[in-house]
Amino acid sequence: MKKLIALGISIGLLAGVFTAVSASVHSLGGLRAPLVVWVGFAAWACFYSAGGKAAGLGKTLGANATGLLWGWLIFWAATQLAPDSAVILGLCVAVGAFGMCVQARWSPLSFIPGAFVGAACYFGNGTVWQSTLISLVVGALLAYASEALGELPLRTGRTTKQPA
Template sequence: MSVLVAIAITTGILSGIWGWVAVSLGLLSWAGFLGCTTYFASPKDGIKGLGLSIATNLSGVFWAMVIIHLSTMVGIEILGYVVTAVVAFLMCVQAKKSWLSFIPGTFIGSCATFAANGDWQLVIPSLIVGVLFGYSMKASGVWLQKKLSQPKEDFAVAELD
């Protein structure tokens, strides 16, 4: 079995579980899938990818709240667009820091916050748990592929342990 098929299997199973978890905990299932997407798209893998995904998603939530608050403070609509332009610039420039270098992760966190009408208290746990599910989907898929590709002799020995 290819790694892709193994990851597809575990992603399918864990996506169903995520849907249940999200509803059970009152989280935003779609925001969790955005967190999961951030992990899958991250240029880093493993724990580094996990940290990079969470850090950039959370920075995006922060920047969205800056835009929301500054835009509502000023009564002139055009200034809201100027605020958006300046903050979008800052969202990109922050990528100079390696732990914030995944710009799409920042924009995903920001977009999730806008889509949730600024409800950052709900967006943050949804994104974080989603990133954790993304990590689990990929890691379990890689594990499954390795397990299934072991020679039969190794399988027999592994079962005896």
């Protein structure tokens, strides 16, 4: 089986299950919609963009989580300083964007796009950090699983030559 076909099957199956489960879960510990499909898919894309495997998972989780934290700090600071000021919001975003770039000096947080995705998901999910974080983590873990499942047919279909 070709690699992209196997990967497409594994991603399709897991994405379908994730969507069905997300749509059917209405509350978990008081959270509204604890699994947000598009947020999970954003993390899934980050995993593959970060190179996949364990290293890509680590970079995705670290960058997405700190991006969410930067988003929370941006929102908190802007609402504390001047909640109705577009200028203050813009300045807070500028500081946060700078921080998301500078943190990349540390290897586990070196995936800058992942940080911006984490912040964007936080804002896009209405500044609800709990369901954003849960969905980012679940999406990244499903991406890791989809890669592993997509490689199974390739591994089992190979024959290794035994030394004579």
